[in-house]
Amino acid sequence: MTRRASPGAGARVEAMLERLALRVLPSPLRTRLAPVGRRLRGVLSGEADEARAQRMALVVFATRIFGAALAYVMQVLLARLMGGHEYGIYAVVWTFVVVLGIFTPLGFSSSVLRFIPEYRATGDEDRLTALLAGSRAAGGLAATLVALVGIAVVHLSGDLIASYYVLPLVLGAVCLPMFTIGSIQDGIARAHDWTLLAMLPTFIWRPLAILVGMIGAVMWGAPATATSACLVTIVATWGVTLVQGLVVARKLARLRGDAPRRRPARESFAFGIWLRLSLPILFVEGFFQLITSADVVMVSFFLPPDQVAIYFAASKTPALAHFVYFAVRSATAHRFSRLHHAGEGQELARLVDAAARWTFWPTLALCGVLALVGPFLLSLFGPGFLSGYPVIPVLLVGVLARAAVGPVDALLTMADQQSACARVYMAAFVLNVALNLALIPLFGILGAAVATASAMVFEAGALACQARRRLGVDPLVWRGSGDGGAV
Incomplete structure (x- = not known):
């Protein structure tokens, strides 16, 4: 069941904008802007899939803008507090958490976008209740097992892992x-169009809690080390996820209304069905994350923590342009699924074309800005970080390549082509690792940037080919036609 936007809210915003235009804008300018106003009215009040997707994209976009700025500020302040060596250690540990945190949900963080609308549409409340409970239980159990194995590996590794990484890695496992x-709960919220509930905990509350907690800990006398930052991160992550879980439970109870809550039968836990779809998605998302995160880990194999810190800071700067892609992906993924499975091919093609445009042009503008202000942004991290600037334009090439095809990975996944998507990501990951192994010893952090950007360009081209061949739509932004880009 998809919640509709309130027409009253849209009408109020529209009336407010009209009053503002009458007071501020001269009459000739109001006339020229009238088409834009009609377009905005359609986005705010329309109930078509494209209008609803655009509304959601605007909310996600605004949240990701603020979240990206907050995360960047957090990284700057952590680097300033901790210094290059300790910040580099924390960057490696957090990268491990993020990468493993993509695999440990077992694909449920995205597959719930496929199953929840289906179960709500068919009224299968038992299967829905089982999915809501079982997905989180399976992900939590898998993450616990991975964490225990990781702790064992760290303790048994001896001198293979530098001593300054040992305790922070153990804390990262916790x-x-x-x-x-939390990742699975984000997916549950997105599947119900609870956009802010999906976005705020991950992109606002957790980084804000880490930032405030670390500053508070240092003010109270704690050492500004990677170990302290990891302890603060544990408290922030656990606290934010528990609060989000309570809010999700309350909103799900409201959807049930007066219907009694029943314990689902054992046969309602269709893990076989769920995993057949979830595991290919797991590999899609896992290899996607590996493509953009393996470089940080591999830099730590060859270079000291202070160089890792410089590369991490430089790689996070192009990532500021990446949030456009993620915003559009969040807004369109479950709509791709519904349109594809409803057989609405023309509507799907139009949405694919629109999603590519929504992704590419804002990303292009942001890349231009970041290329200009990159030196200033890196200087905020502290002395020595400016040496990482050559990494930024190289990585921006990869960001633009990915933006040029829009959220085509979400399209393939939601259209039951997740296996083909996973194969593309696996190939891109292998290419990325091979290039990193070859280029980092020769060119240092610049070699890591070239390797990652090359893998992203390959990934974008291969995914576009899969979309054309398997679904008959061309996601390339400059090839979309006026009727939606159908081939």
Whole structure:
């Protein structure tokens, strides 16, 4: 069941904008802007899939803008507080948590977008209740097992892992289970169009809690080390996820209304069906994350923590342009699924074309800005970080390549082509690792950037080919036609 936007809210916003235009804008300018106003009216009040997707994209976009700025500020302040060496250690540990946190949900963080609308549409409340409970339980258990194995590996590794990484890695493992459950809860919220509930905990409340907690800990006398930052991250992650879980439970109870809550029968836990769809999605998302995160880990194999810190800061700067892609992906993924499975091919093609445009042009503008202000942004991290600037334009090439095809990975996944998507990501990951191994020893952090950007360009081209061949739509932004880009 998809919640509709309130027409009253849209009408109020529209009336407010009209009054503002009458007071501020001269008459000739109001006339020229009238088509834009009609377009905005359609986005605010329309109930068509494209209008609803645009509304959701605007909310997600605004949240990701603020979240990206907050995360960047957090990284700057952590680097300033901790210094390059300790910040580099924390960057490696957090990268491990993020990468493993993509695999440990077992694909449920995205597959719930496929199953929840289906079960709500068919009225299968038992299967829905089982999915809501079983997905989080399975992800939490998988994350706990991975964390225990990781702790064992760290302790048994001896001198293979530098001593300054040991305790922070163990603390990162403690953070993993709740990080995983939070990812699945994000998917549950998105499947119900609870956009802010899906976005705020991950992109606003958790980084804000880490930032405030770390500053508070240092003010109270704690050492500004990677270990302290990991302890603060554990408290922030567990606290935010638990609060989000309570809010999700309350909203789900409201959807049930007066219907009594029943314990689903054992046969309602269709893990076989769920995993057949979830596991290919797991590999899609896992290899996607590996493509953009493996470089940080591999830099830590060859270079000291202070160089890792410089590369991490430089790689996070192009990532500021990436949030456009993620915003559009969040807004359109479950709509791709519904349109594809409803057989509405023309509507699907139009949405694919629109999603590519929504992704590419704002990303292009942001890339231009970041290329100009990159030196200033890196200087905020502290002395020595400016040496990482050459990494930024190289990585921006990869960001633009991915933006040029829009959220085509979500299209393939939601259209039951997740296996083909996973194969593309696996190939891109292998290419990324091979290039990193070859280029980092020769060119240092610049070699890591070239390797990652090359893998992203390959990934974008291969996914576009899969979409054309398997679904008959061309996601490339400059090839979309006026009727939606159908081939």
